[in-house]
Amino acid sequence: MKKPKKINIQKLFNALDYEMRQKLSSKIDEIYHPSAKGSEAELNWIGLLRNYLPERYSVDSGFVVDHEGNISEQIDVIIYDRHFTPFIFRGENIVYIPAEGVYAVFEVKPELNKANYDYAVKKLNSVKHLKRTSASFVHILGKDKKELFDVMGGILTKENGSQSVYEGLKSGSELSLVLCLDCGIKVVGKESILVQDKEPILAFFLLKLIEYLRMLGSVPALEVDKYLSFVDKEKV
Template sequence: MNQAKAASKIDGKKFLREAFAAEQAVLALQLDLSSRSITHSGVMGDVNEQHFIDVLRKYLPMRYEVSQGIVIDSNGSTSEQIDIVIFDNQYTPTLLDQKSHRFIPAEAVYCVLEVKPTLSKPYLDYAAAKAHSVRILERTSVAIPHAGGVYSPKELFPIIAGIVSTKVDWTDGLIGRPFTENLAALGDTHTLNCGLAVSDRAFDTFTGDLTISEPQGSLAFFIFRLIQRLQALGTVPAVDWNKYASFLGNDF
């Protein structure tokens, strides 16, 4: 019997805690390595984005795609470039893909995340502005025929937005007033619903109140609670592709 199997038999919960702590430690080492060894800030940012994307792809169900991209609506309006977009991979195609560049229809988006080296007021505001650029886009929703009739157009759910980083700038981390007050100051389309600092804690407001994890296990806390929230959103709305086709100048 190997060491991991023995640990899981003795105390399964402890085994899971330690296994996910190791996963978090690996991510922290990857982020630290990029900061110490990559001399170009833009390249370092791209590498760190990919580290977070890889972790999310590992744990999110296959129905969700995780990628960077620009969100677009049926009017041709676009968001800012988004570091991480979690979107529907089953019913909604991306548009005009060119290598790593893609437009993601607004209707397909579940969540947007900004990747930053540290969690601070300027970066909170920056992530909030990115979220705003997505949430103000128009989303369509049409009825769906089925064997027994027609499902009504799905009500649009609020798009999740957050920030992930390596560390926190504030001395008290995420449990101090500077963080909580700056987070609370972000309202409406600028709201950030969740976040993670790999060297500190994770947070979310999925249950209405601000919930903050312990430092150990913050990665698992972030991932599992995000999955739970994604499940609660259900499926994305059915896209009105005739609205997208209207730019051709025809009446549909």
Template sequence: MNKAKEASKIDGRTFLRDAFVAEQEVLRLQLALSSKSITHNGVMGEVNEAHFIEVLRKYLPNRYGVAQGIVVDCNGATSDQIDIIIFDPQYTPTLLDQQSHRFVPAEAVYAVLEAKPSINKQYLDYAANKAASVRRLERTSVPIRHAGGEHPAKALFPIIAGIVATDVEWADGCASKSLIETLGALTGEREINLGIALSDCAFQVKEGSLHLTEKGGSLAAFLFLLLGRLQALGTVPAVDWERYGAALSGNA
């Protein structure tokens, strides 16, 4: 007898929830192992980023690329190093790739996430500064030609920013007043839109208010929040490659 099949027949919602909780437990154990066995903080951070990237690649549609890197614009300005970039790999190539290093054109970016051991004020401020370093870059957008004519240049959407972590440091978890106050103070280029503490819950900021998911199953909740936000963005703008070329030739 296949227990999973029987469970799905008896209560499909419980079956689905339990399956995602098991997936979450695998990720939690991987992160716990790295914290207990890796003695170099930099290496441990890279390993944890890789674990989160692996999960995102598994669940996001193939139209989204997921990698660490630096974002670059048509003027040659660059962002800080970003732990996790969700970008368009289909129409926008990454540039100057070397091993795990790459430059992602600003126009290709859907979202940027910082991977940290926990959520607290310091790490939220840090993630906000990383997001600002991406959002302040210039993005181009040009019309798209097709057989029937031309689509107008796509309006630029706001880039999503978030934080992913194992724990939340406040005693009352994501429901903490301190989390609400910290997120409320992060506005404009430094706004944090969503996040997850695996041990607690996922959250998102929507229309100025903080919305928390139920405890348990935080990974699935975060993935669905992220998928919904990505879906709402549609597609990235078409890059004005002549602007990039002009910067290289000195004719910008």
């Protein structure tokens, strides 16, 4: 029997990593105003994730809200479900996403340091404190409810601004995914996986993120009636 042809998988990952880095850094170094550069970085990350994540996941920046009207802090990158989330509130350049539909939130910063890390944890907690519902759904065996999972949080950075934060991440992290492109650190929750800069770190990040999202499964079906309680029924 003839042996199948082989291809170098490492080279494929390296090519994917290079392609993503090119898209991520498009013209950002030509921007001098810090806030404009920050906004460009967020848009680049959002574009990158929209490009490479499976189509079932949507990506935006904005706020997360619950059925009681509570709201998170503004989040740089939100990965959420569009298929099972019946409505997304969109204002002028602002998106409000029901808490039930959110898989993960990320903070985008130029460097990894303690202040930025703590800020990302604060943003994540502002989402985790929101109240989520889980409506029953019908399937072939009857009715069921999806158990609520922990919303995943992370920080996306380019440079390492603190050796102490680098060392501290080795023993675990409050954030599920911590990425520092230039210093080659990739820490995955309490697993403490470190990926050195010689490896295709961006491709590794993407694949690990997809794996985490897959493990979460589908989002819970939100209880629409809880949100409808805010509607003035006399005007409907």
